[in-house]
Amino acid sequence: MAIETRGLTKTFGHQRAVDEIDLRVPRGSVFGFLGPNGSGKTTTIRMLLGLAAASSGEIRLLGGAMPESSRDVLPRVGALVEGPAIYPFLSGRANLQRYDDADLLTSRATRNKRVDAALERVGLGHAARKRAHAYSLGMKQRLGIANALLTPRDLLILDEPSNGLDPQGTREVRSLIRSLADGGTTVFVSSHLLAEVEQMCDQIAVMSAGRLVAQGTLDELRAQGTAHVRVLTPDPGAARRVLESLGLSPETGGRDDVVTAELTLNGLQPETVNAALVRADVRVRGFTVSGASLEERFVALTGEGFDVAG
Template identity: 70%
Template sequence: MTAEAGQDRHDDDPAPQPAVRTASLVKVFRKQRAVDGIDLTVPRGSVFGFLGPNGSGKTTTIRMLLGLSSATSGTIELLGRPMPAALHDVLPRVGALVEGPAFYPYLSGRANLQRFDAADPTSDPRTRRDRVATALERVGLTHAADKKAHAYSLGMKQRLGLANALLAPRDLLVLDEPTNGLDPQGTREVRNLIRSLADDGTTVFVSSHLLAEIEQVCTHAAVMRSGRLVAQGSLDELRATGGRTVTVRTPDVGAAGAVLARLGLAPRRDAGVDTLVADLPADVEPEAVTAALVRADVRVRGLSVGGGTLEDLFVALTGEGFDVAA
């Protein structure tokens, strides 16, 4: 690590430099702007979800971040260093799994990892065997370490790709659809692995179309649409921008409307004659609505809160459906 790389943060700095930062990043393929001027900021130490439908520019962005594809214009910083100028200094500190792993099919999983580790000029051959064994154990592949890679299932290949990314300590881990092909148990193990890496101080950047996974494991997220970044921030911030609504079913519609109005809400009739709906500001909790209705002797048949999820935000920003199943 260079002296400059080791000086990313000083004790008197108000905050560490972002793990990833782009400014006006553009990628043009012929006449198509696959990535259209995005300003992405990934906080150091976060688990960052990178969301968007197929064709939104997620993988193209990741390839530019890692120096696998050149940007048409704009700037990129990884771990506080400019890319691709500092590529050889930065990439040893970055692990990645992009567009599905590729292996030598007739070598075992263990032999594949040993070969990949040997290709790293910074790796110590004296500790290679132990590093490979540790990486295999972390992704749950010790039992299949000596099985030929061509006999691995898709989920096992994903695990082996993760093991390859973890052969050395990483400051940043970039994962493109890391749970692709995994069964529910494997998905849970990868989720726990990501959490443990974050607890150890690694910044984890996860591109995914599974909102349930992102909501369970990520601290921050960004949403891409048609090559543009349409939202980014902490999960709490994003949920708040998605907006919440409260729906009240009651035979006392008039009285309920008056209560909601006193709370600063703007109730409106829904399709049902006994139903009111109102937008719920961030500073008004559903429990306060319930308590106010009870104090006013309003008979409540049902009260529910909608919105405030990544799915709601995604639909509001893009107008598209999204796969929310894990």
Template identity: 60%
Template sequence: MEELSTADPDTAVIATRALTKRYRGGQLAVDGLDLTVPAGSVFGFLGPNGSGKTTTIRMLMGLIEPTSGTARVLGQPMPRASRTVLPQVGALIEGPALYGFLSGRDNLLRYDAADPTADPRTRRTRVAAALDRVGLTAAGGKKAKAYSLGMKQRLGLAAALLQPRRLLVLDEPTNGLDPQGMREIRTLVRELASDGTTVFLSSHLLDEIEQVCTHVAVMAQGRLITQGPVADLAAGTRGRLVVTTPDTADAARVLKEQGVGDVVVAETAEGAEGRVTGEAPPPERELAELVGALVEAGIRVRGFGLERASLEDAFVALTGEGFDVAG
């Protein structure tokens, strides 16, 4: 596993050591996971569908027992300390379980009434505030069976927000939401983090992780590939060299002659300005040398630079596979 700079496991909000889950029949869903989630972070748990993310979360929440290894949440062993830990944790895992015959508001009232730590005197006020925070005030009186998938996701998130939490665990929280709803949930996650809540967010959407998370762990086929600050992960991957020129064919030839790999020419109309991209050169190679070679060959260089590597570039570099492949 490639290791980036990580938090101290002794002060981490979540820390696992060799956490493993093997199901009957031999399927290894999670394989020796060492995960460290720093306090105050928005931690993205990233991987294709089927990579072991939800199984890991279910072990962290004490819903299933690990086959071997350990998990500590808020400094306490799970699942042994579930009664102490879970009242401090808000969770939305595998979609919310709702009573379809009850309204959204009444679902939340029932959730809160089942929480022995919840104050019944403030119940209705807190339920109203949670509905407002996820944009469901107008739909609070509608029966949950009439809710769309996105509305059900919002209601599940509202349930996780009925009380202040030290840790919020969200499993694919934007599943079923339209683009506007996704933006609203991302904004809410940022607000919660700014209030001091640690957010553990699982997703298969690279863009989602890159936009809201401070830290990331990458899973593939049950194994942890890497973890650390998002910026460090992308920085560890070389970006792309980009040349803007009307002389795309000649520019591609010169770049190849200069040792640039994976040269790609964007299709353009004849004589129009186009883009030629290639692997970024190693740090010791002066970009000025490449510019000089292009100009010396009579190529009209309109633009030249490096594009920052994205989280997607980093994932493909680490795993060697596209991100739509289920592990």
């Protein structure tokens, strides 16, 4: 595992901001870390990186126990947490040079080459000499990602990497993250943009009130939700009777020849429903199944809508 925690807990006084979470992030994956505002996502990330001490529990990054192995592990980890810290009076290029200068493991002889490559990779080569105070929020965000990419990384931890980006910038960051994963880098992404997570992540975990309420592949999480069945048939009455015999609650789908119903995927399977209709001589002209969206699963797991500020 690239990241593994056991019983990880963080308390502030009598409040448990993170409550005994067991997180598992496979190597080489793009892992989405979701949760509403105040759910404990950023606190968890800070503990993973040694920026905050855990109250109890265990953390392993890239196979090394943290914080004991931080000297060996952290040089292999790039991170962007709670927005980039930049010197506004310096250019983007000068900012990266200062960041790189603080890394005692890199060579000055190749510094300019690394800085220029990182800027080009995030699409800031044209603005390299512009002072950072003139950067838009999205450009500052990309500069922070460039900092995380100054040297090759085995693990990249990004807290809201698409914050402030326009649609084109968001697509570029998504493409960058996928290319990093294809090259073997594990990417851990905390985000509130559900559509982005669905497009770029292999696996996700969902936090709610400090607890880890779900984790797994996107298909696994969707399969735990509710599917919607739509039957197109000239025999709607017979179709409803069959669905009722299966314990479902069918409804007319806006047309006389359409019957809809909901079923839990980890119980009754769609193919079972279709077979029952055919056995009852219901003339099925169309049978479609739409699974639960990630947003529907999030609301079901956390009991609330997604706070875009989270």
